[in-house]
Amino acid sequence: MYKPIKIVDIELSRPLADIEGVDGYGSLQALVRLHGTPIGYIKIPITDGICTAAAISRSVQKGHGHAIIRHLLCDGLLTLPSPGRLRIGDLLDISHPVYNGPLPLVTVVVCTRDRVADLARCLDSLCRLDYPKLDILVVDNAPNSTATEQLVRATYPNVRYVCEPRPGLDWARNRGVILSPAARLSLTPMTTW
Secondary structure, three states: OOOOEEEEEEEOOOOOOOEEOOOOOOEEEEEEEEOOEEEEEEEEEOEOOEEOHHHHHHHHHHHHHHHHHHHHHHHHHHOOOOOOOOOHHHHHHOOOOOOOOOOOOEEEEEEEOOOHHHHHHHHHHHHOOOOOOEEEEEEEEOOOOOHHHHHHHHHOOOEEEEEEOOOOHHHHHHHHHHHOHHHHHHOOOOOOO
16 A cells, blocks of 8 residues: 655754654655755655654664765865864864855756646745745646646746747757756857967
8 A cells, every 4th residue: 555755854963853743654755964965865664653863863874874974074174173183073073164155057947748737836846945046947848738838927937938849858858958048158159269
């Protein structure tokens, strides 16, 4: 019998806590981050509507212990610790370096064909992202109606829309790449000498 999977985000720089109120779910799948950097995924069965912090910790250590140590070592090397021997315990006290430069423009290309309800849910989620330089482009691939265009233009004024008349996901993706501002910069002709 199918049971849904609860999807969560776990940040390891904060204390782990039990995840309660997940009755009806068969398992929990989590994106594990350390200092905001993705480390990997874990999947844990849910028992009696709860996933304990101890079970989460065991799964994280088993699946991603080496990646966590590498991340902490990189933090330690970047901050140049005091002379002497570097110990693992010292790494836990080192603060994670913070990037203060300009944020890059990120284009998210959503290729779709005649799936207006699914597209609305997708765009609702993307529009909730907290990133100041986010460019969202919907590529409508050989549509049978104008419903997708009407949805995007009426409901999502900050989302770009384009119709790709040639059917096929490759055509849609290629159109998205061509219309991505970052791609336009890299496709600028080079001067030859």
